[in-house]
Amino acid sequence: MLALRPLTALKGVGPKQLEKLHKLGLFVVQDLLFHLPLRYQDKTHLTPIDNLYAGAELLVEGEVFAHTLTSTRAGRRNSLLVKLIAPSGATLTLRFFHFHPAQAKQFSRGKVVRVFGEVRLSANGFEMVHPSIEFINPNVPPALSNTLTPVYPTCEGLGQISLLKLMVQALAELNQNPLADLLPNPVLDTLELPSLNHALLTLHQPQPEDDLSLIKQFKHPAQQRLIIEELITHQVALQQLRQQEQTRFAPQLPASRLCNALLTSLPFELTQAQQRVLQQIQHDLAQPHPMQRLVQGDVGSGKTVVAALAAIQAADAGYQVAIMAPTEILAEQHLNAFSEWLNPLDIEVTWLNGRMKAAEKRFRLAQIESGDAKVVIGTHALFQDAVEFNRLGLVVIDEQHRFGVHQRLSLHQKGHRIVLEGAEDLENAAEVQEPQEAQEVPKNLNSSSATAGQFHHPHQLIMTATPIPRTLAMTAYGDLDLSVIDELPPGRKPIDTAVLSNTKRTEVMAHLVAKCAQGVQAYWVCPLIEESELLHAQAAEVTANYFIAHYPHLRVGLIHGRLKGEQKALVMNAFKAHQLDLLVATTVIEVGVNVPNASLMIIENAERLGLAQLHQLRGRVGRGDKQSHCVLLYQAPLSATAKARLNIMRQTNDGFIIAEEDLRIRGPGDVLGTHQTGTLHFRIADLRRDSQWVDAALHWAKYLVQTQSPAIEALQARWVGQKIDYQHA
Incomplete structure (x- = not known):
């Protein structure tokens, strides 16, 4: 079978050559055929x-x-x-x-x-x-030559001539033994695309009459044939994961009267968008299979209170909730908010962090293991093996893109707890073995009727304040249900954003001091901690010392990643209490910091930060009823990309517009934070370029799954391989 023939079957592939081919991700002859040229040379x-x-x-x-x-x-x-x-x-x-x-x-x-x-x-x-x-x-x-000469991606020690010789052999075999055309005829007929083998031959050996300009733009039908197959295969994997989740058992968490108690105690009303998303979450939590919901909401849209209401529903049903945040600052802020909201309802809230002393940590772990702590908040500390939940029913992951795939999967698996209603002692519990695969659970089975030997998966609520473009969300999180909080609380005013050259730095400082004298609180953000002439970036320490030396009446705080947790907490609490006028910080304050009185943000060397990061930083102001301002200082000269980013920030406060531009500039891997994980790596497809195919890919993926197409397994072997294992994390 050509698809699975080893590369050693080709003439000239010995152990050393094989090692180089493996570096390119090439293991069988089929891989070689899908290793497409970067460009072409016309030697005809x-x-x-x-x-x-x-x-x-x-x-x-x-x-x-x-x-x-x-x-x-x-x-x-x-x-x-x-x-x-x-x-x-x-x-x-x-x-x-x-x-x-x-x-x-x-x-x-x-x-x-x-x-x-x-x-x-x-x-x-x-x-x-x-x-x-x-x-x-x-x-x-x-x-x-009677065809255009391809130029392939290669690696050190593997020249074009060697690669071309192997390709010639592989293509000769393809002519004799065509690859299976796995997409059903309705797909190809509807999309009017060529067969797989014709597409491969065209791209490896384009004829002089082929439209090379279309190939260069990746708009040739041969390329689109491969792009759609890869996107369909990816969507099939996500659809199967969605189906698999529907077969797993999760605790049914009914709506709680305590949610109404919290809502009536709040000094504000939920927006219509918050109410809509809350209803979706409450419906999911009441089902006997795990909720898998991604909630997107722009900076300041009120995701935290929605998560708190979900936590109440789980806790009131007798289950624990794990809330994971990417930074200690955000985790502590969640601790304060959840404690304020949930403690009056007799729901115990605790937290874990990496800097706890041994005695305190033992106490917290015992609280969690016994089930006394109903809501547990933490950072990566929640991943530790020592953390044993008693009855984990809901996992809330805040700013999910900041966690690695394996980390998210690790916390999810902590919920694979055996349900032992009526088990008399722990020895009985130890005898029950967790099965390798989730068993299908009857639709009417709820947590109270579970028996020994069954186990549950926790519900998952995933939140992000970094809006994700629609096509990217469909492709990266197609196994999740998507909710969008697309409305800001009433009274929020758009943040006025100015872009100024670093030559205006002294004037901006004087303006900031004058505003602070009027009662305004301000942030001054520096991207680095230490001075660096190479990067032309002012350090936070240098800037803080400058303000202290030149404006002795200004109350200045400093926060950066090298401070210990206790020091960070002291500075942040002082700023929240308005014991400080100015907080000089690095980008450690990017996520979750909420000080409503702060209405002025200065971001230095803004040209060195990405759109999503700039938008998150700017979102630290504009949280009160005052008109807020953000100043982006840049160091000339500006690159074309940096100039485009700063112009976008000046033109709009809409995180979804910014997200679309971020995708266009940076690409999907960086936008999602998966650049190093490989979870969104495509061989041929590119979401920036090929977004117009995503809807069609989803449609036909559903068709293949619903018809139980026998081609699914072969498609996944061809395009996805083992990467599917981590898509649902």
């Missing part, structure tokens, strides 16, 4: 030296007229200059900076050479630098 016709033009890659033939060694600078290695001449007298110079003396001797006068390379215009006229060369017999010239 010769261009006379008389007709050369700068900037083009051309195939040229000429007679060696002379060769010389020359050096342009003292101490530099000689370069080899070879002059080719046409019958008309027109000339082309070949320049080689790296060459062997024996190579120079090859260019004897009168020899005929065929070269391919980019034509440049220099003081010597037209020239090529390090072209590919072939000495030919003019009486029996070699035939020209």
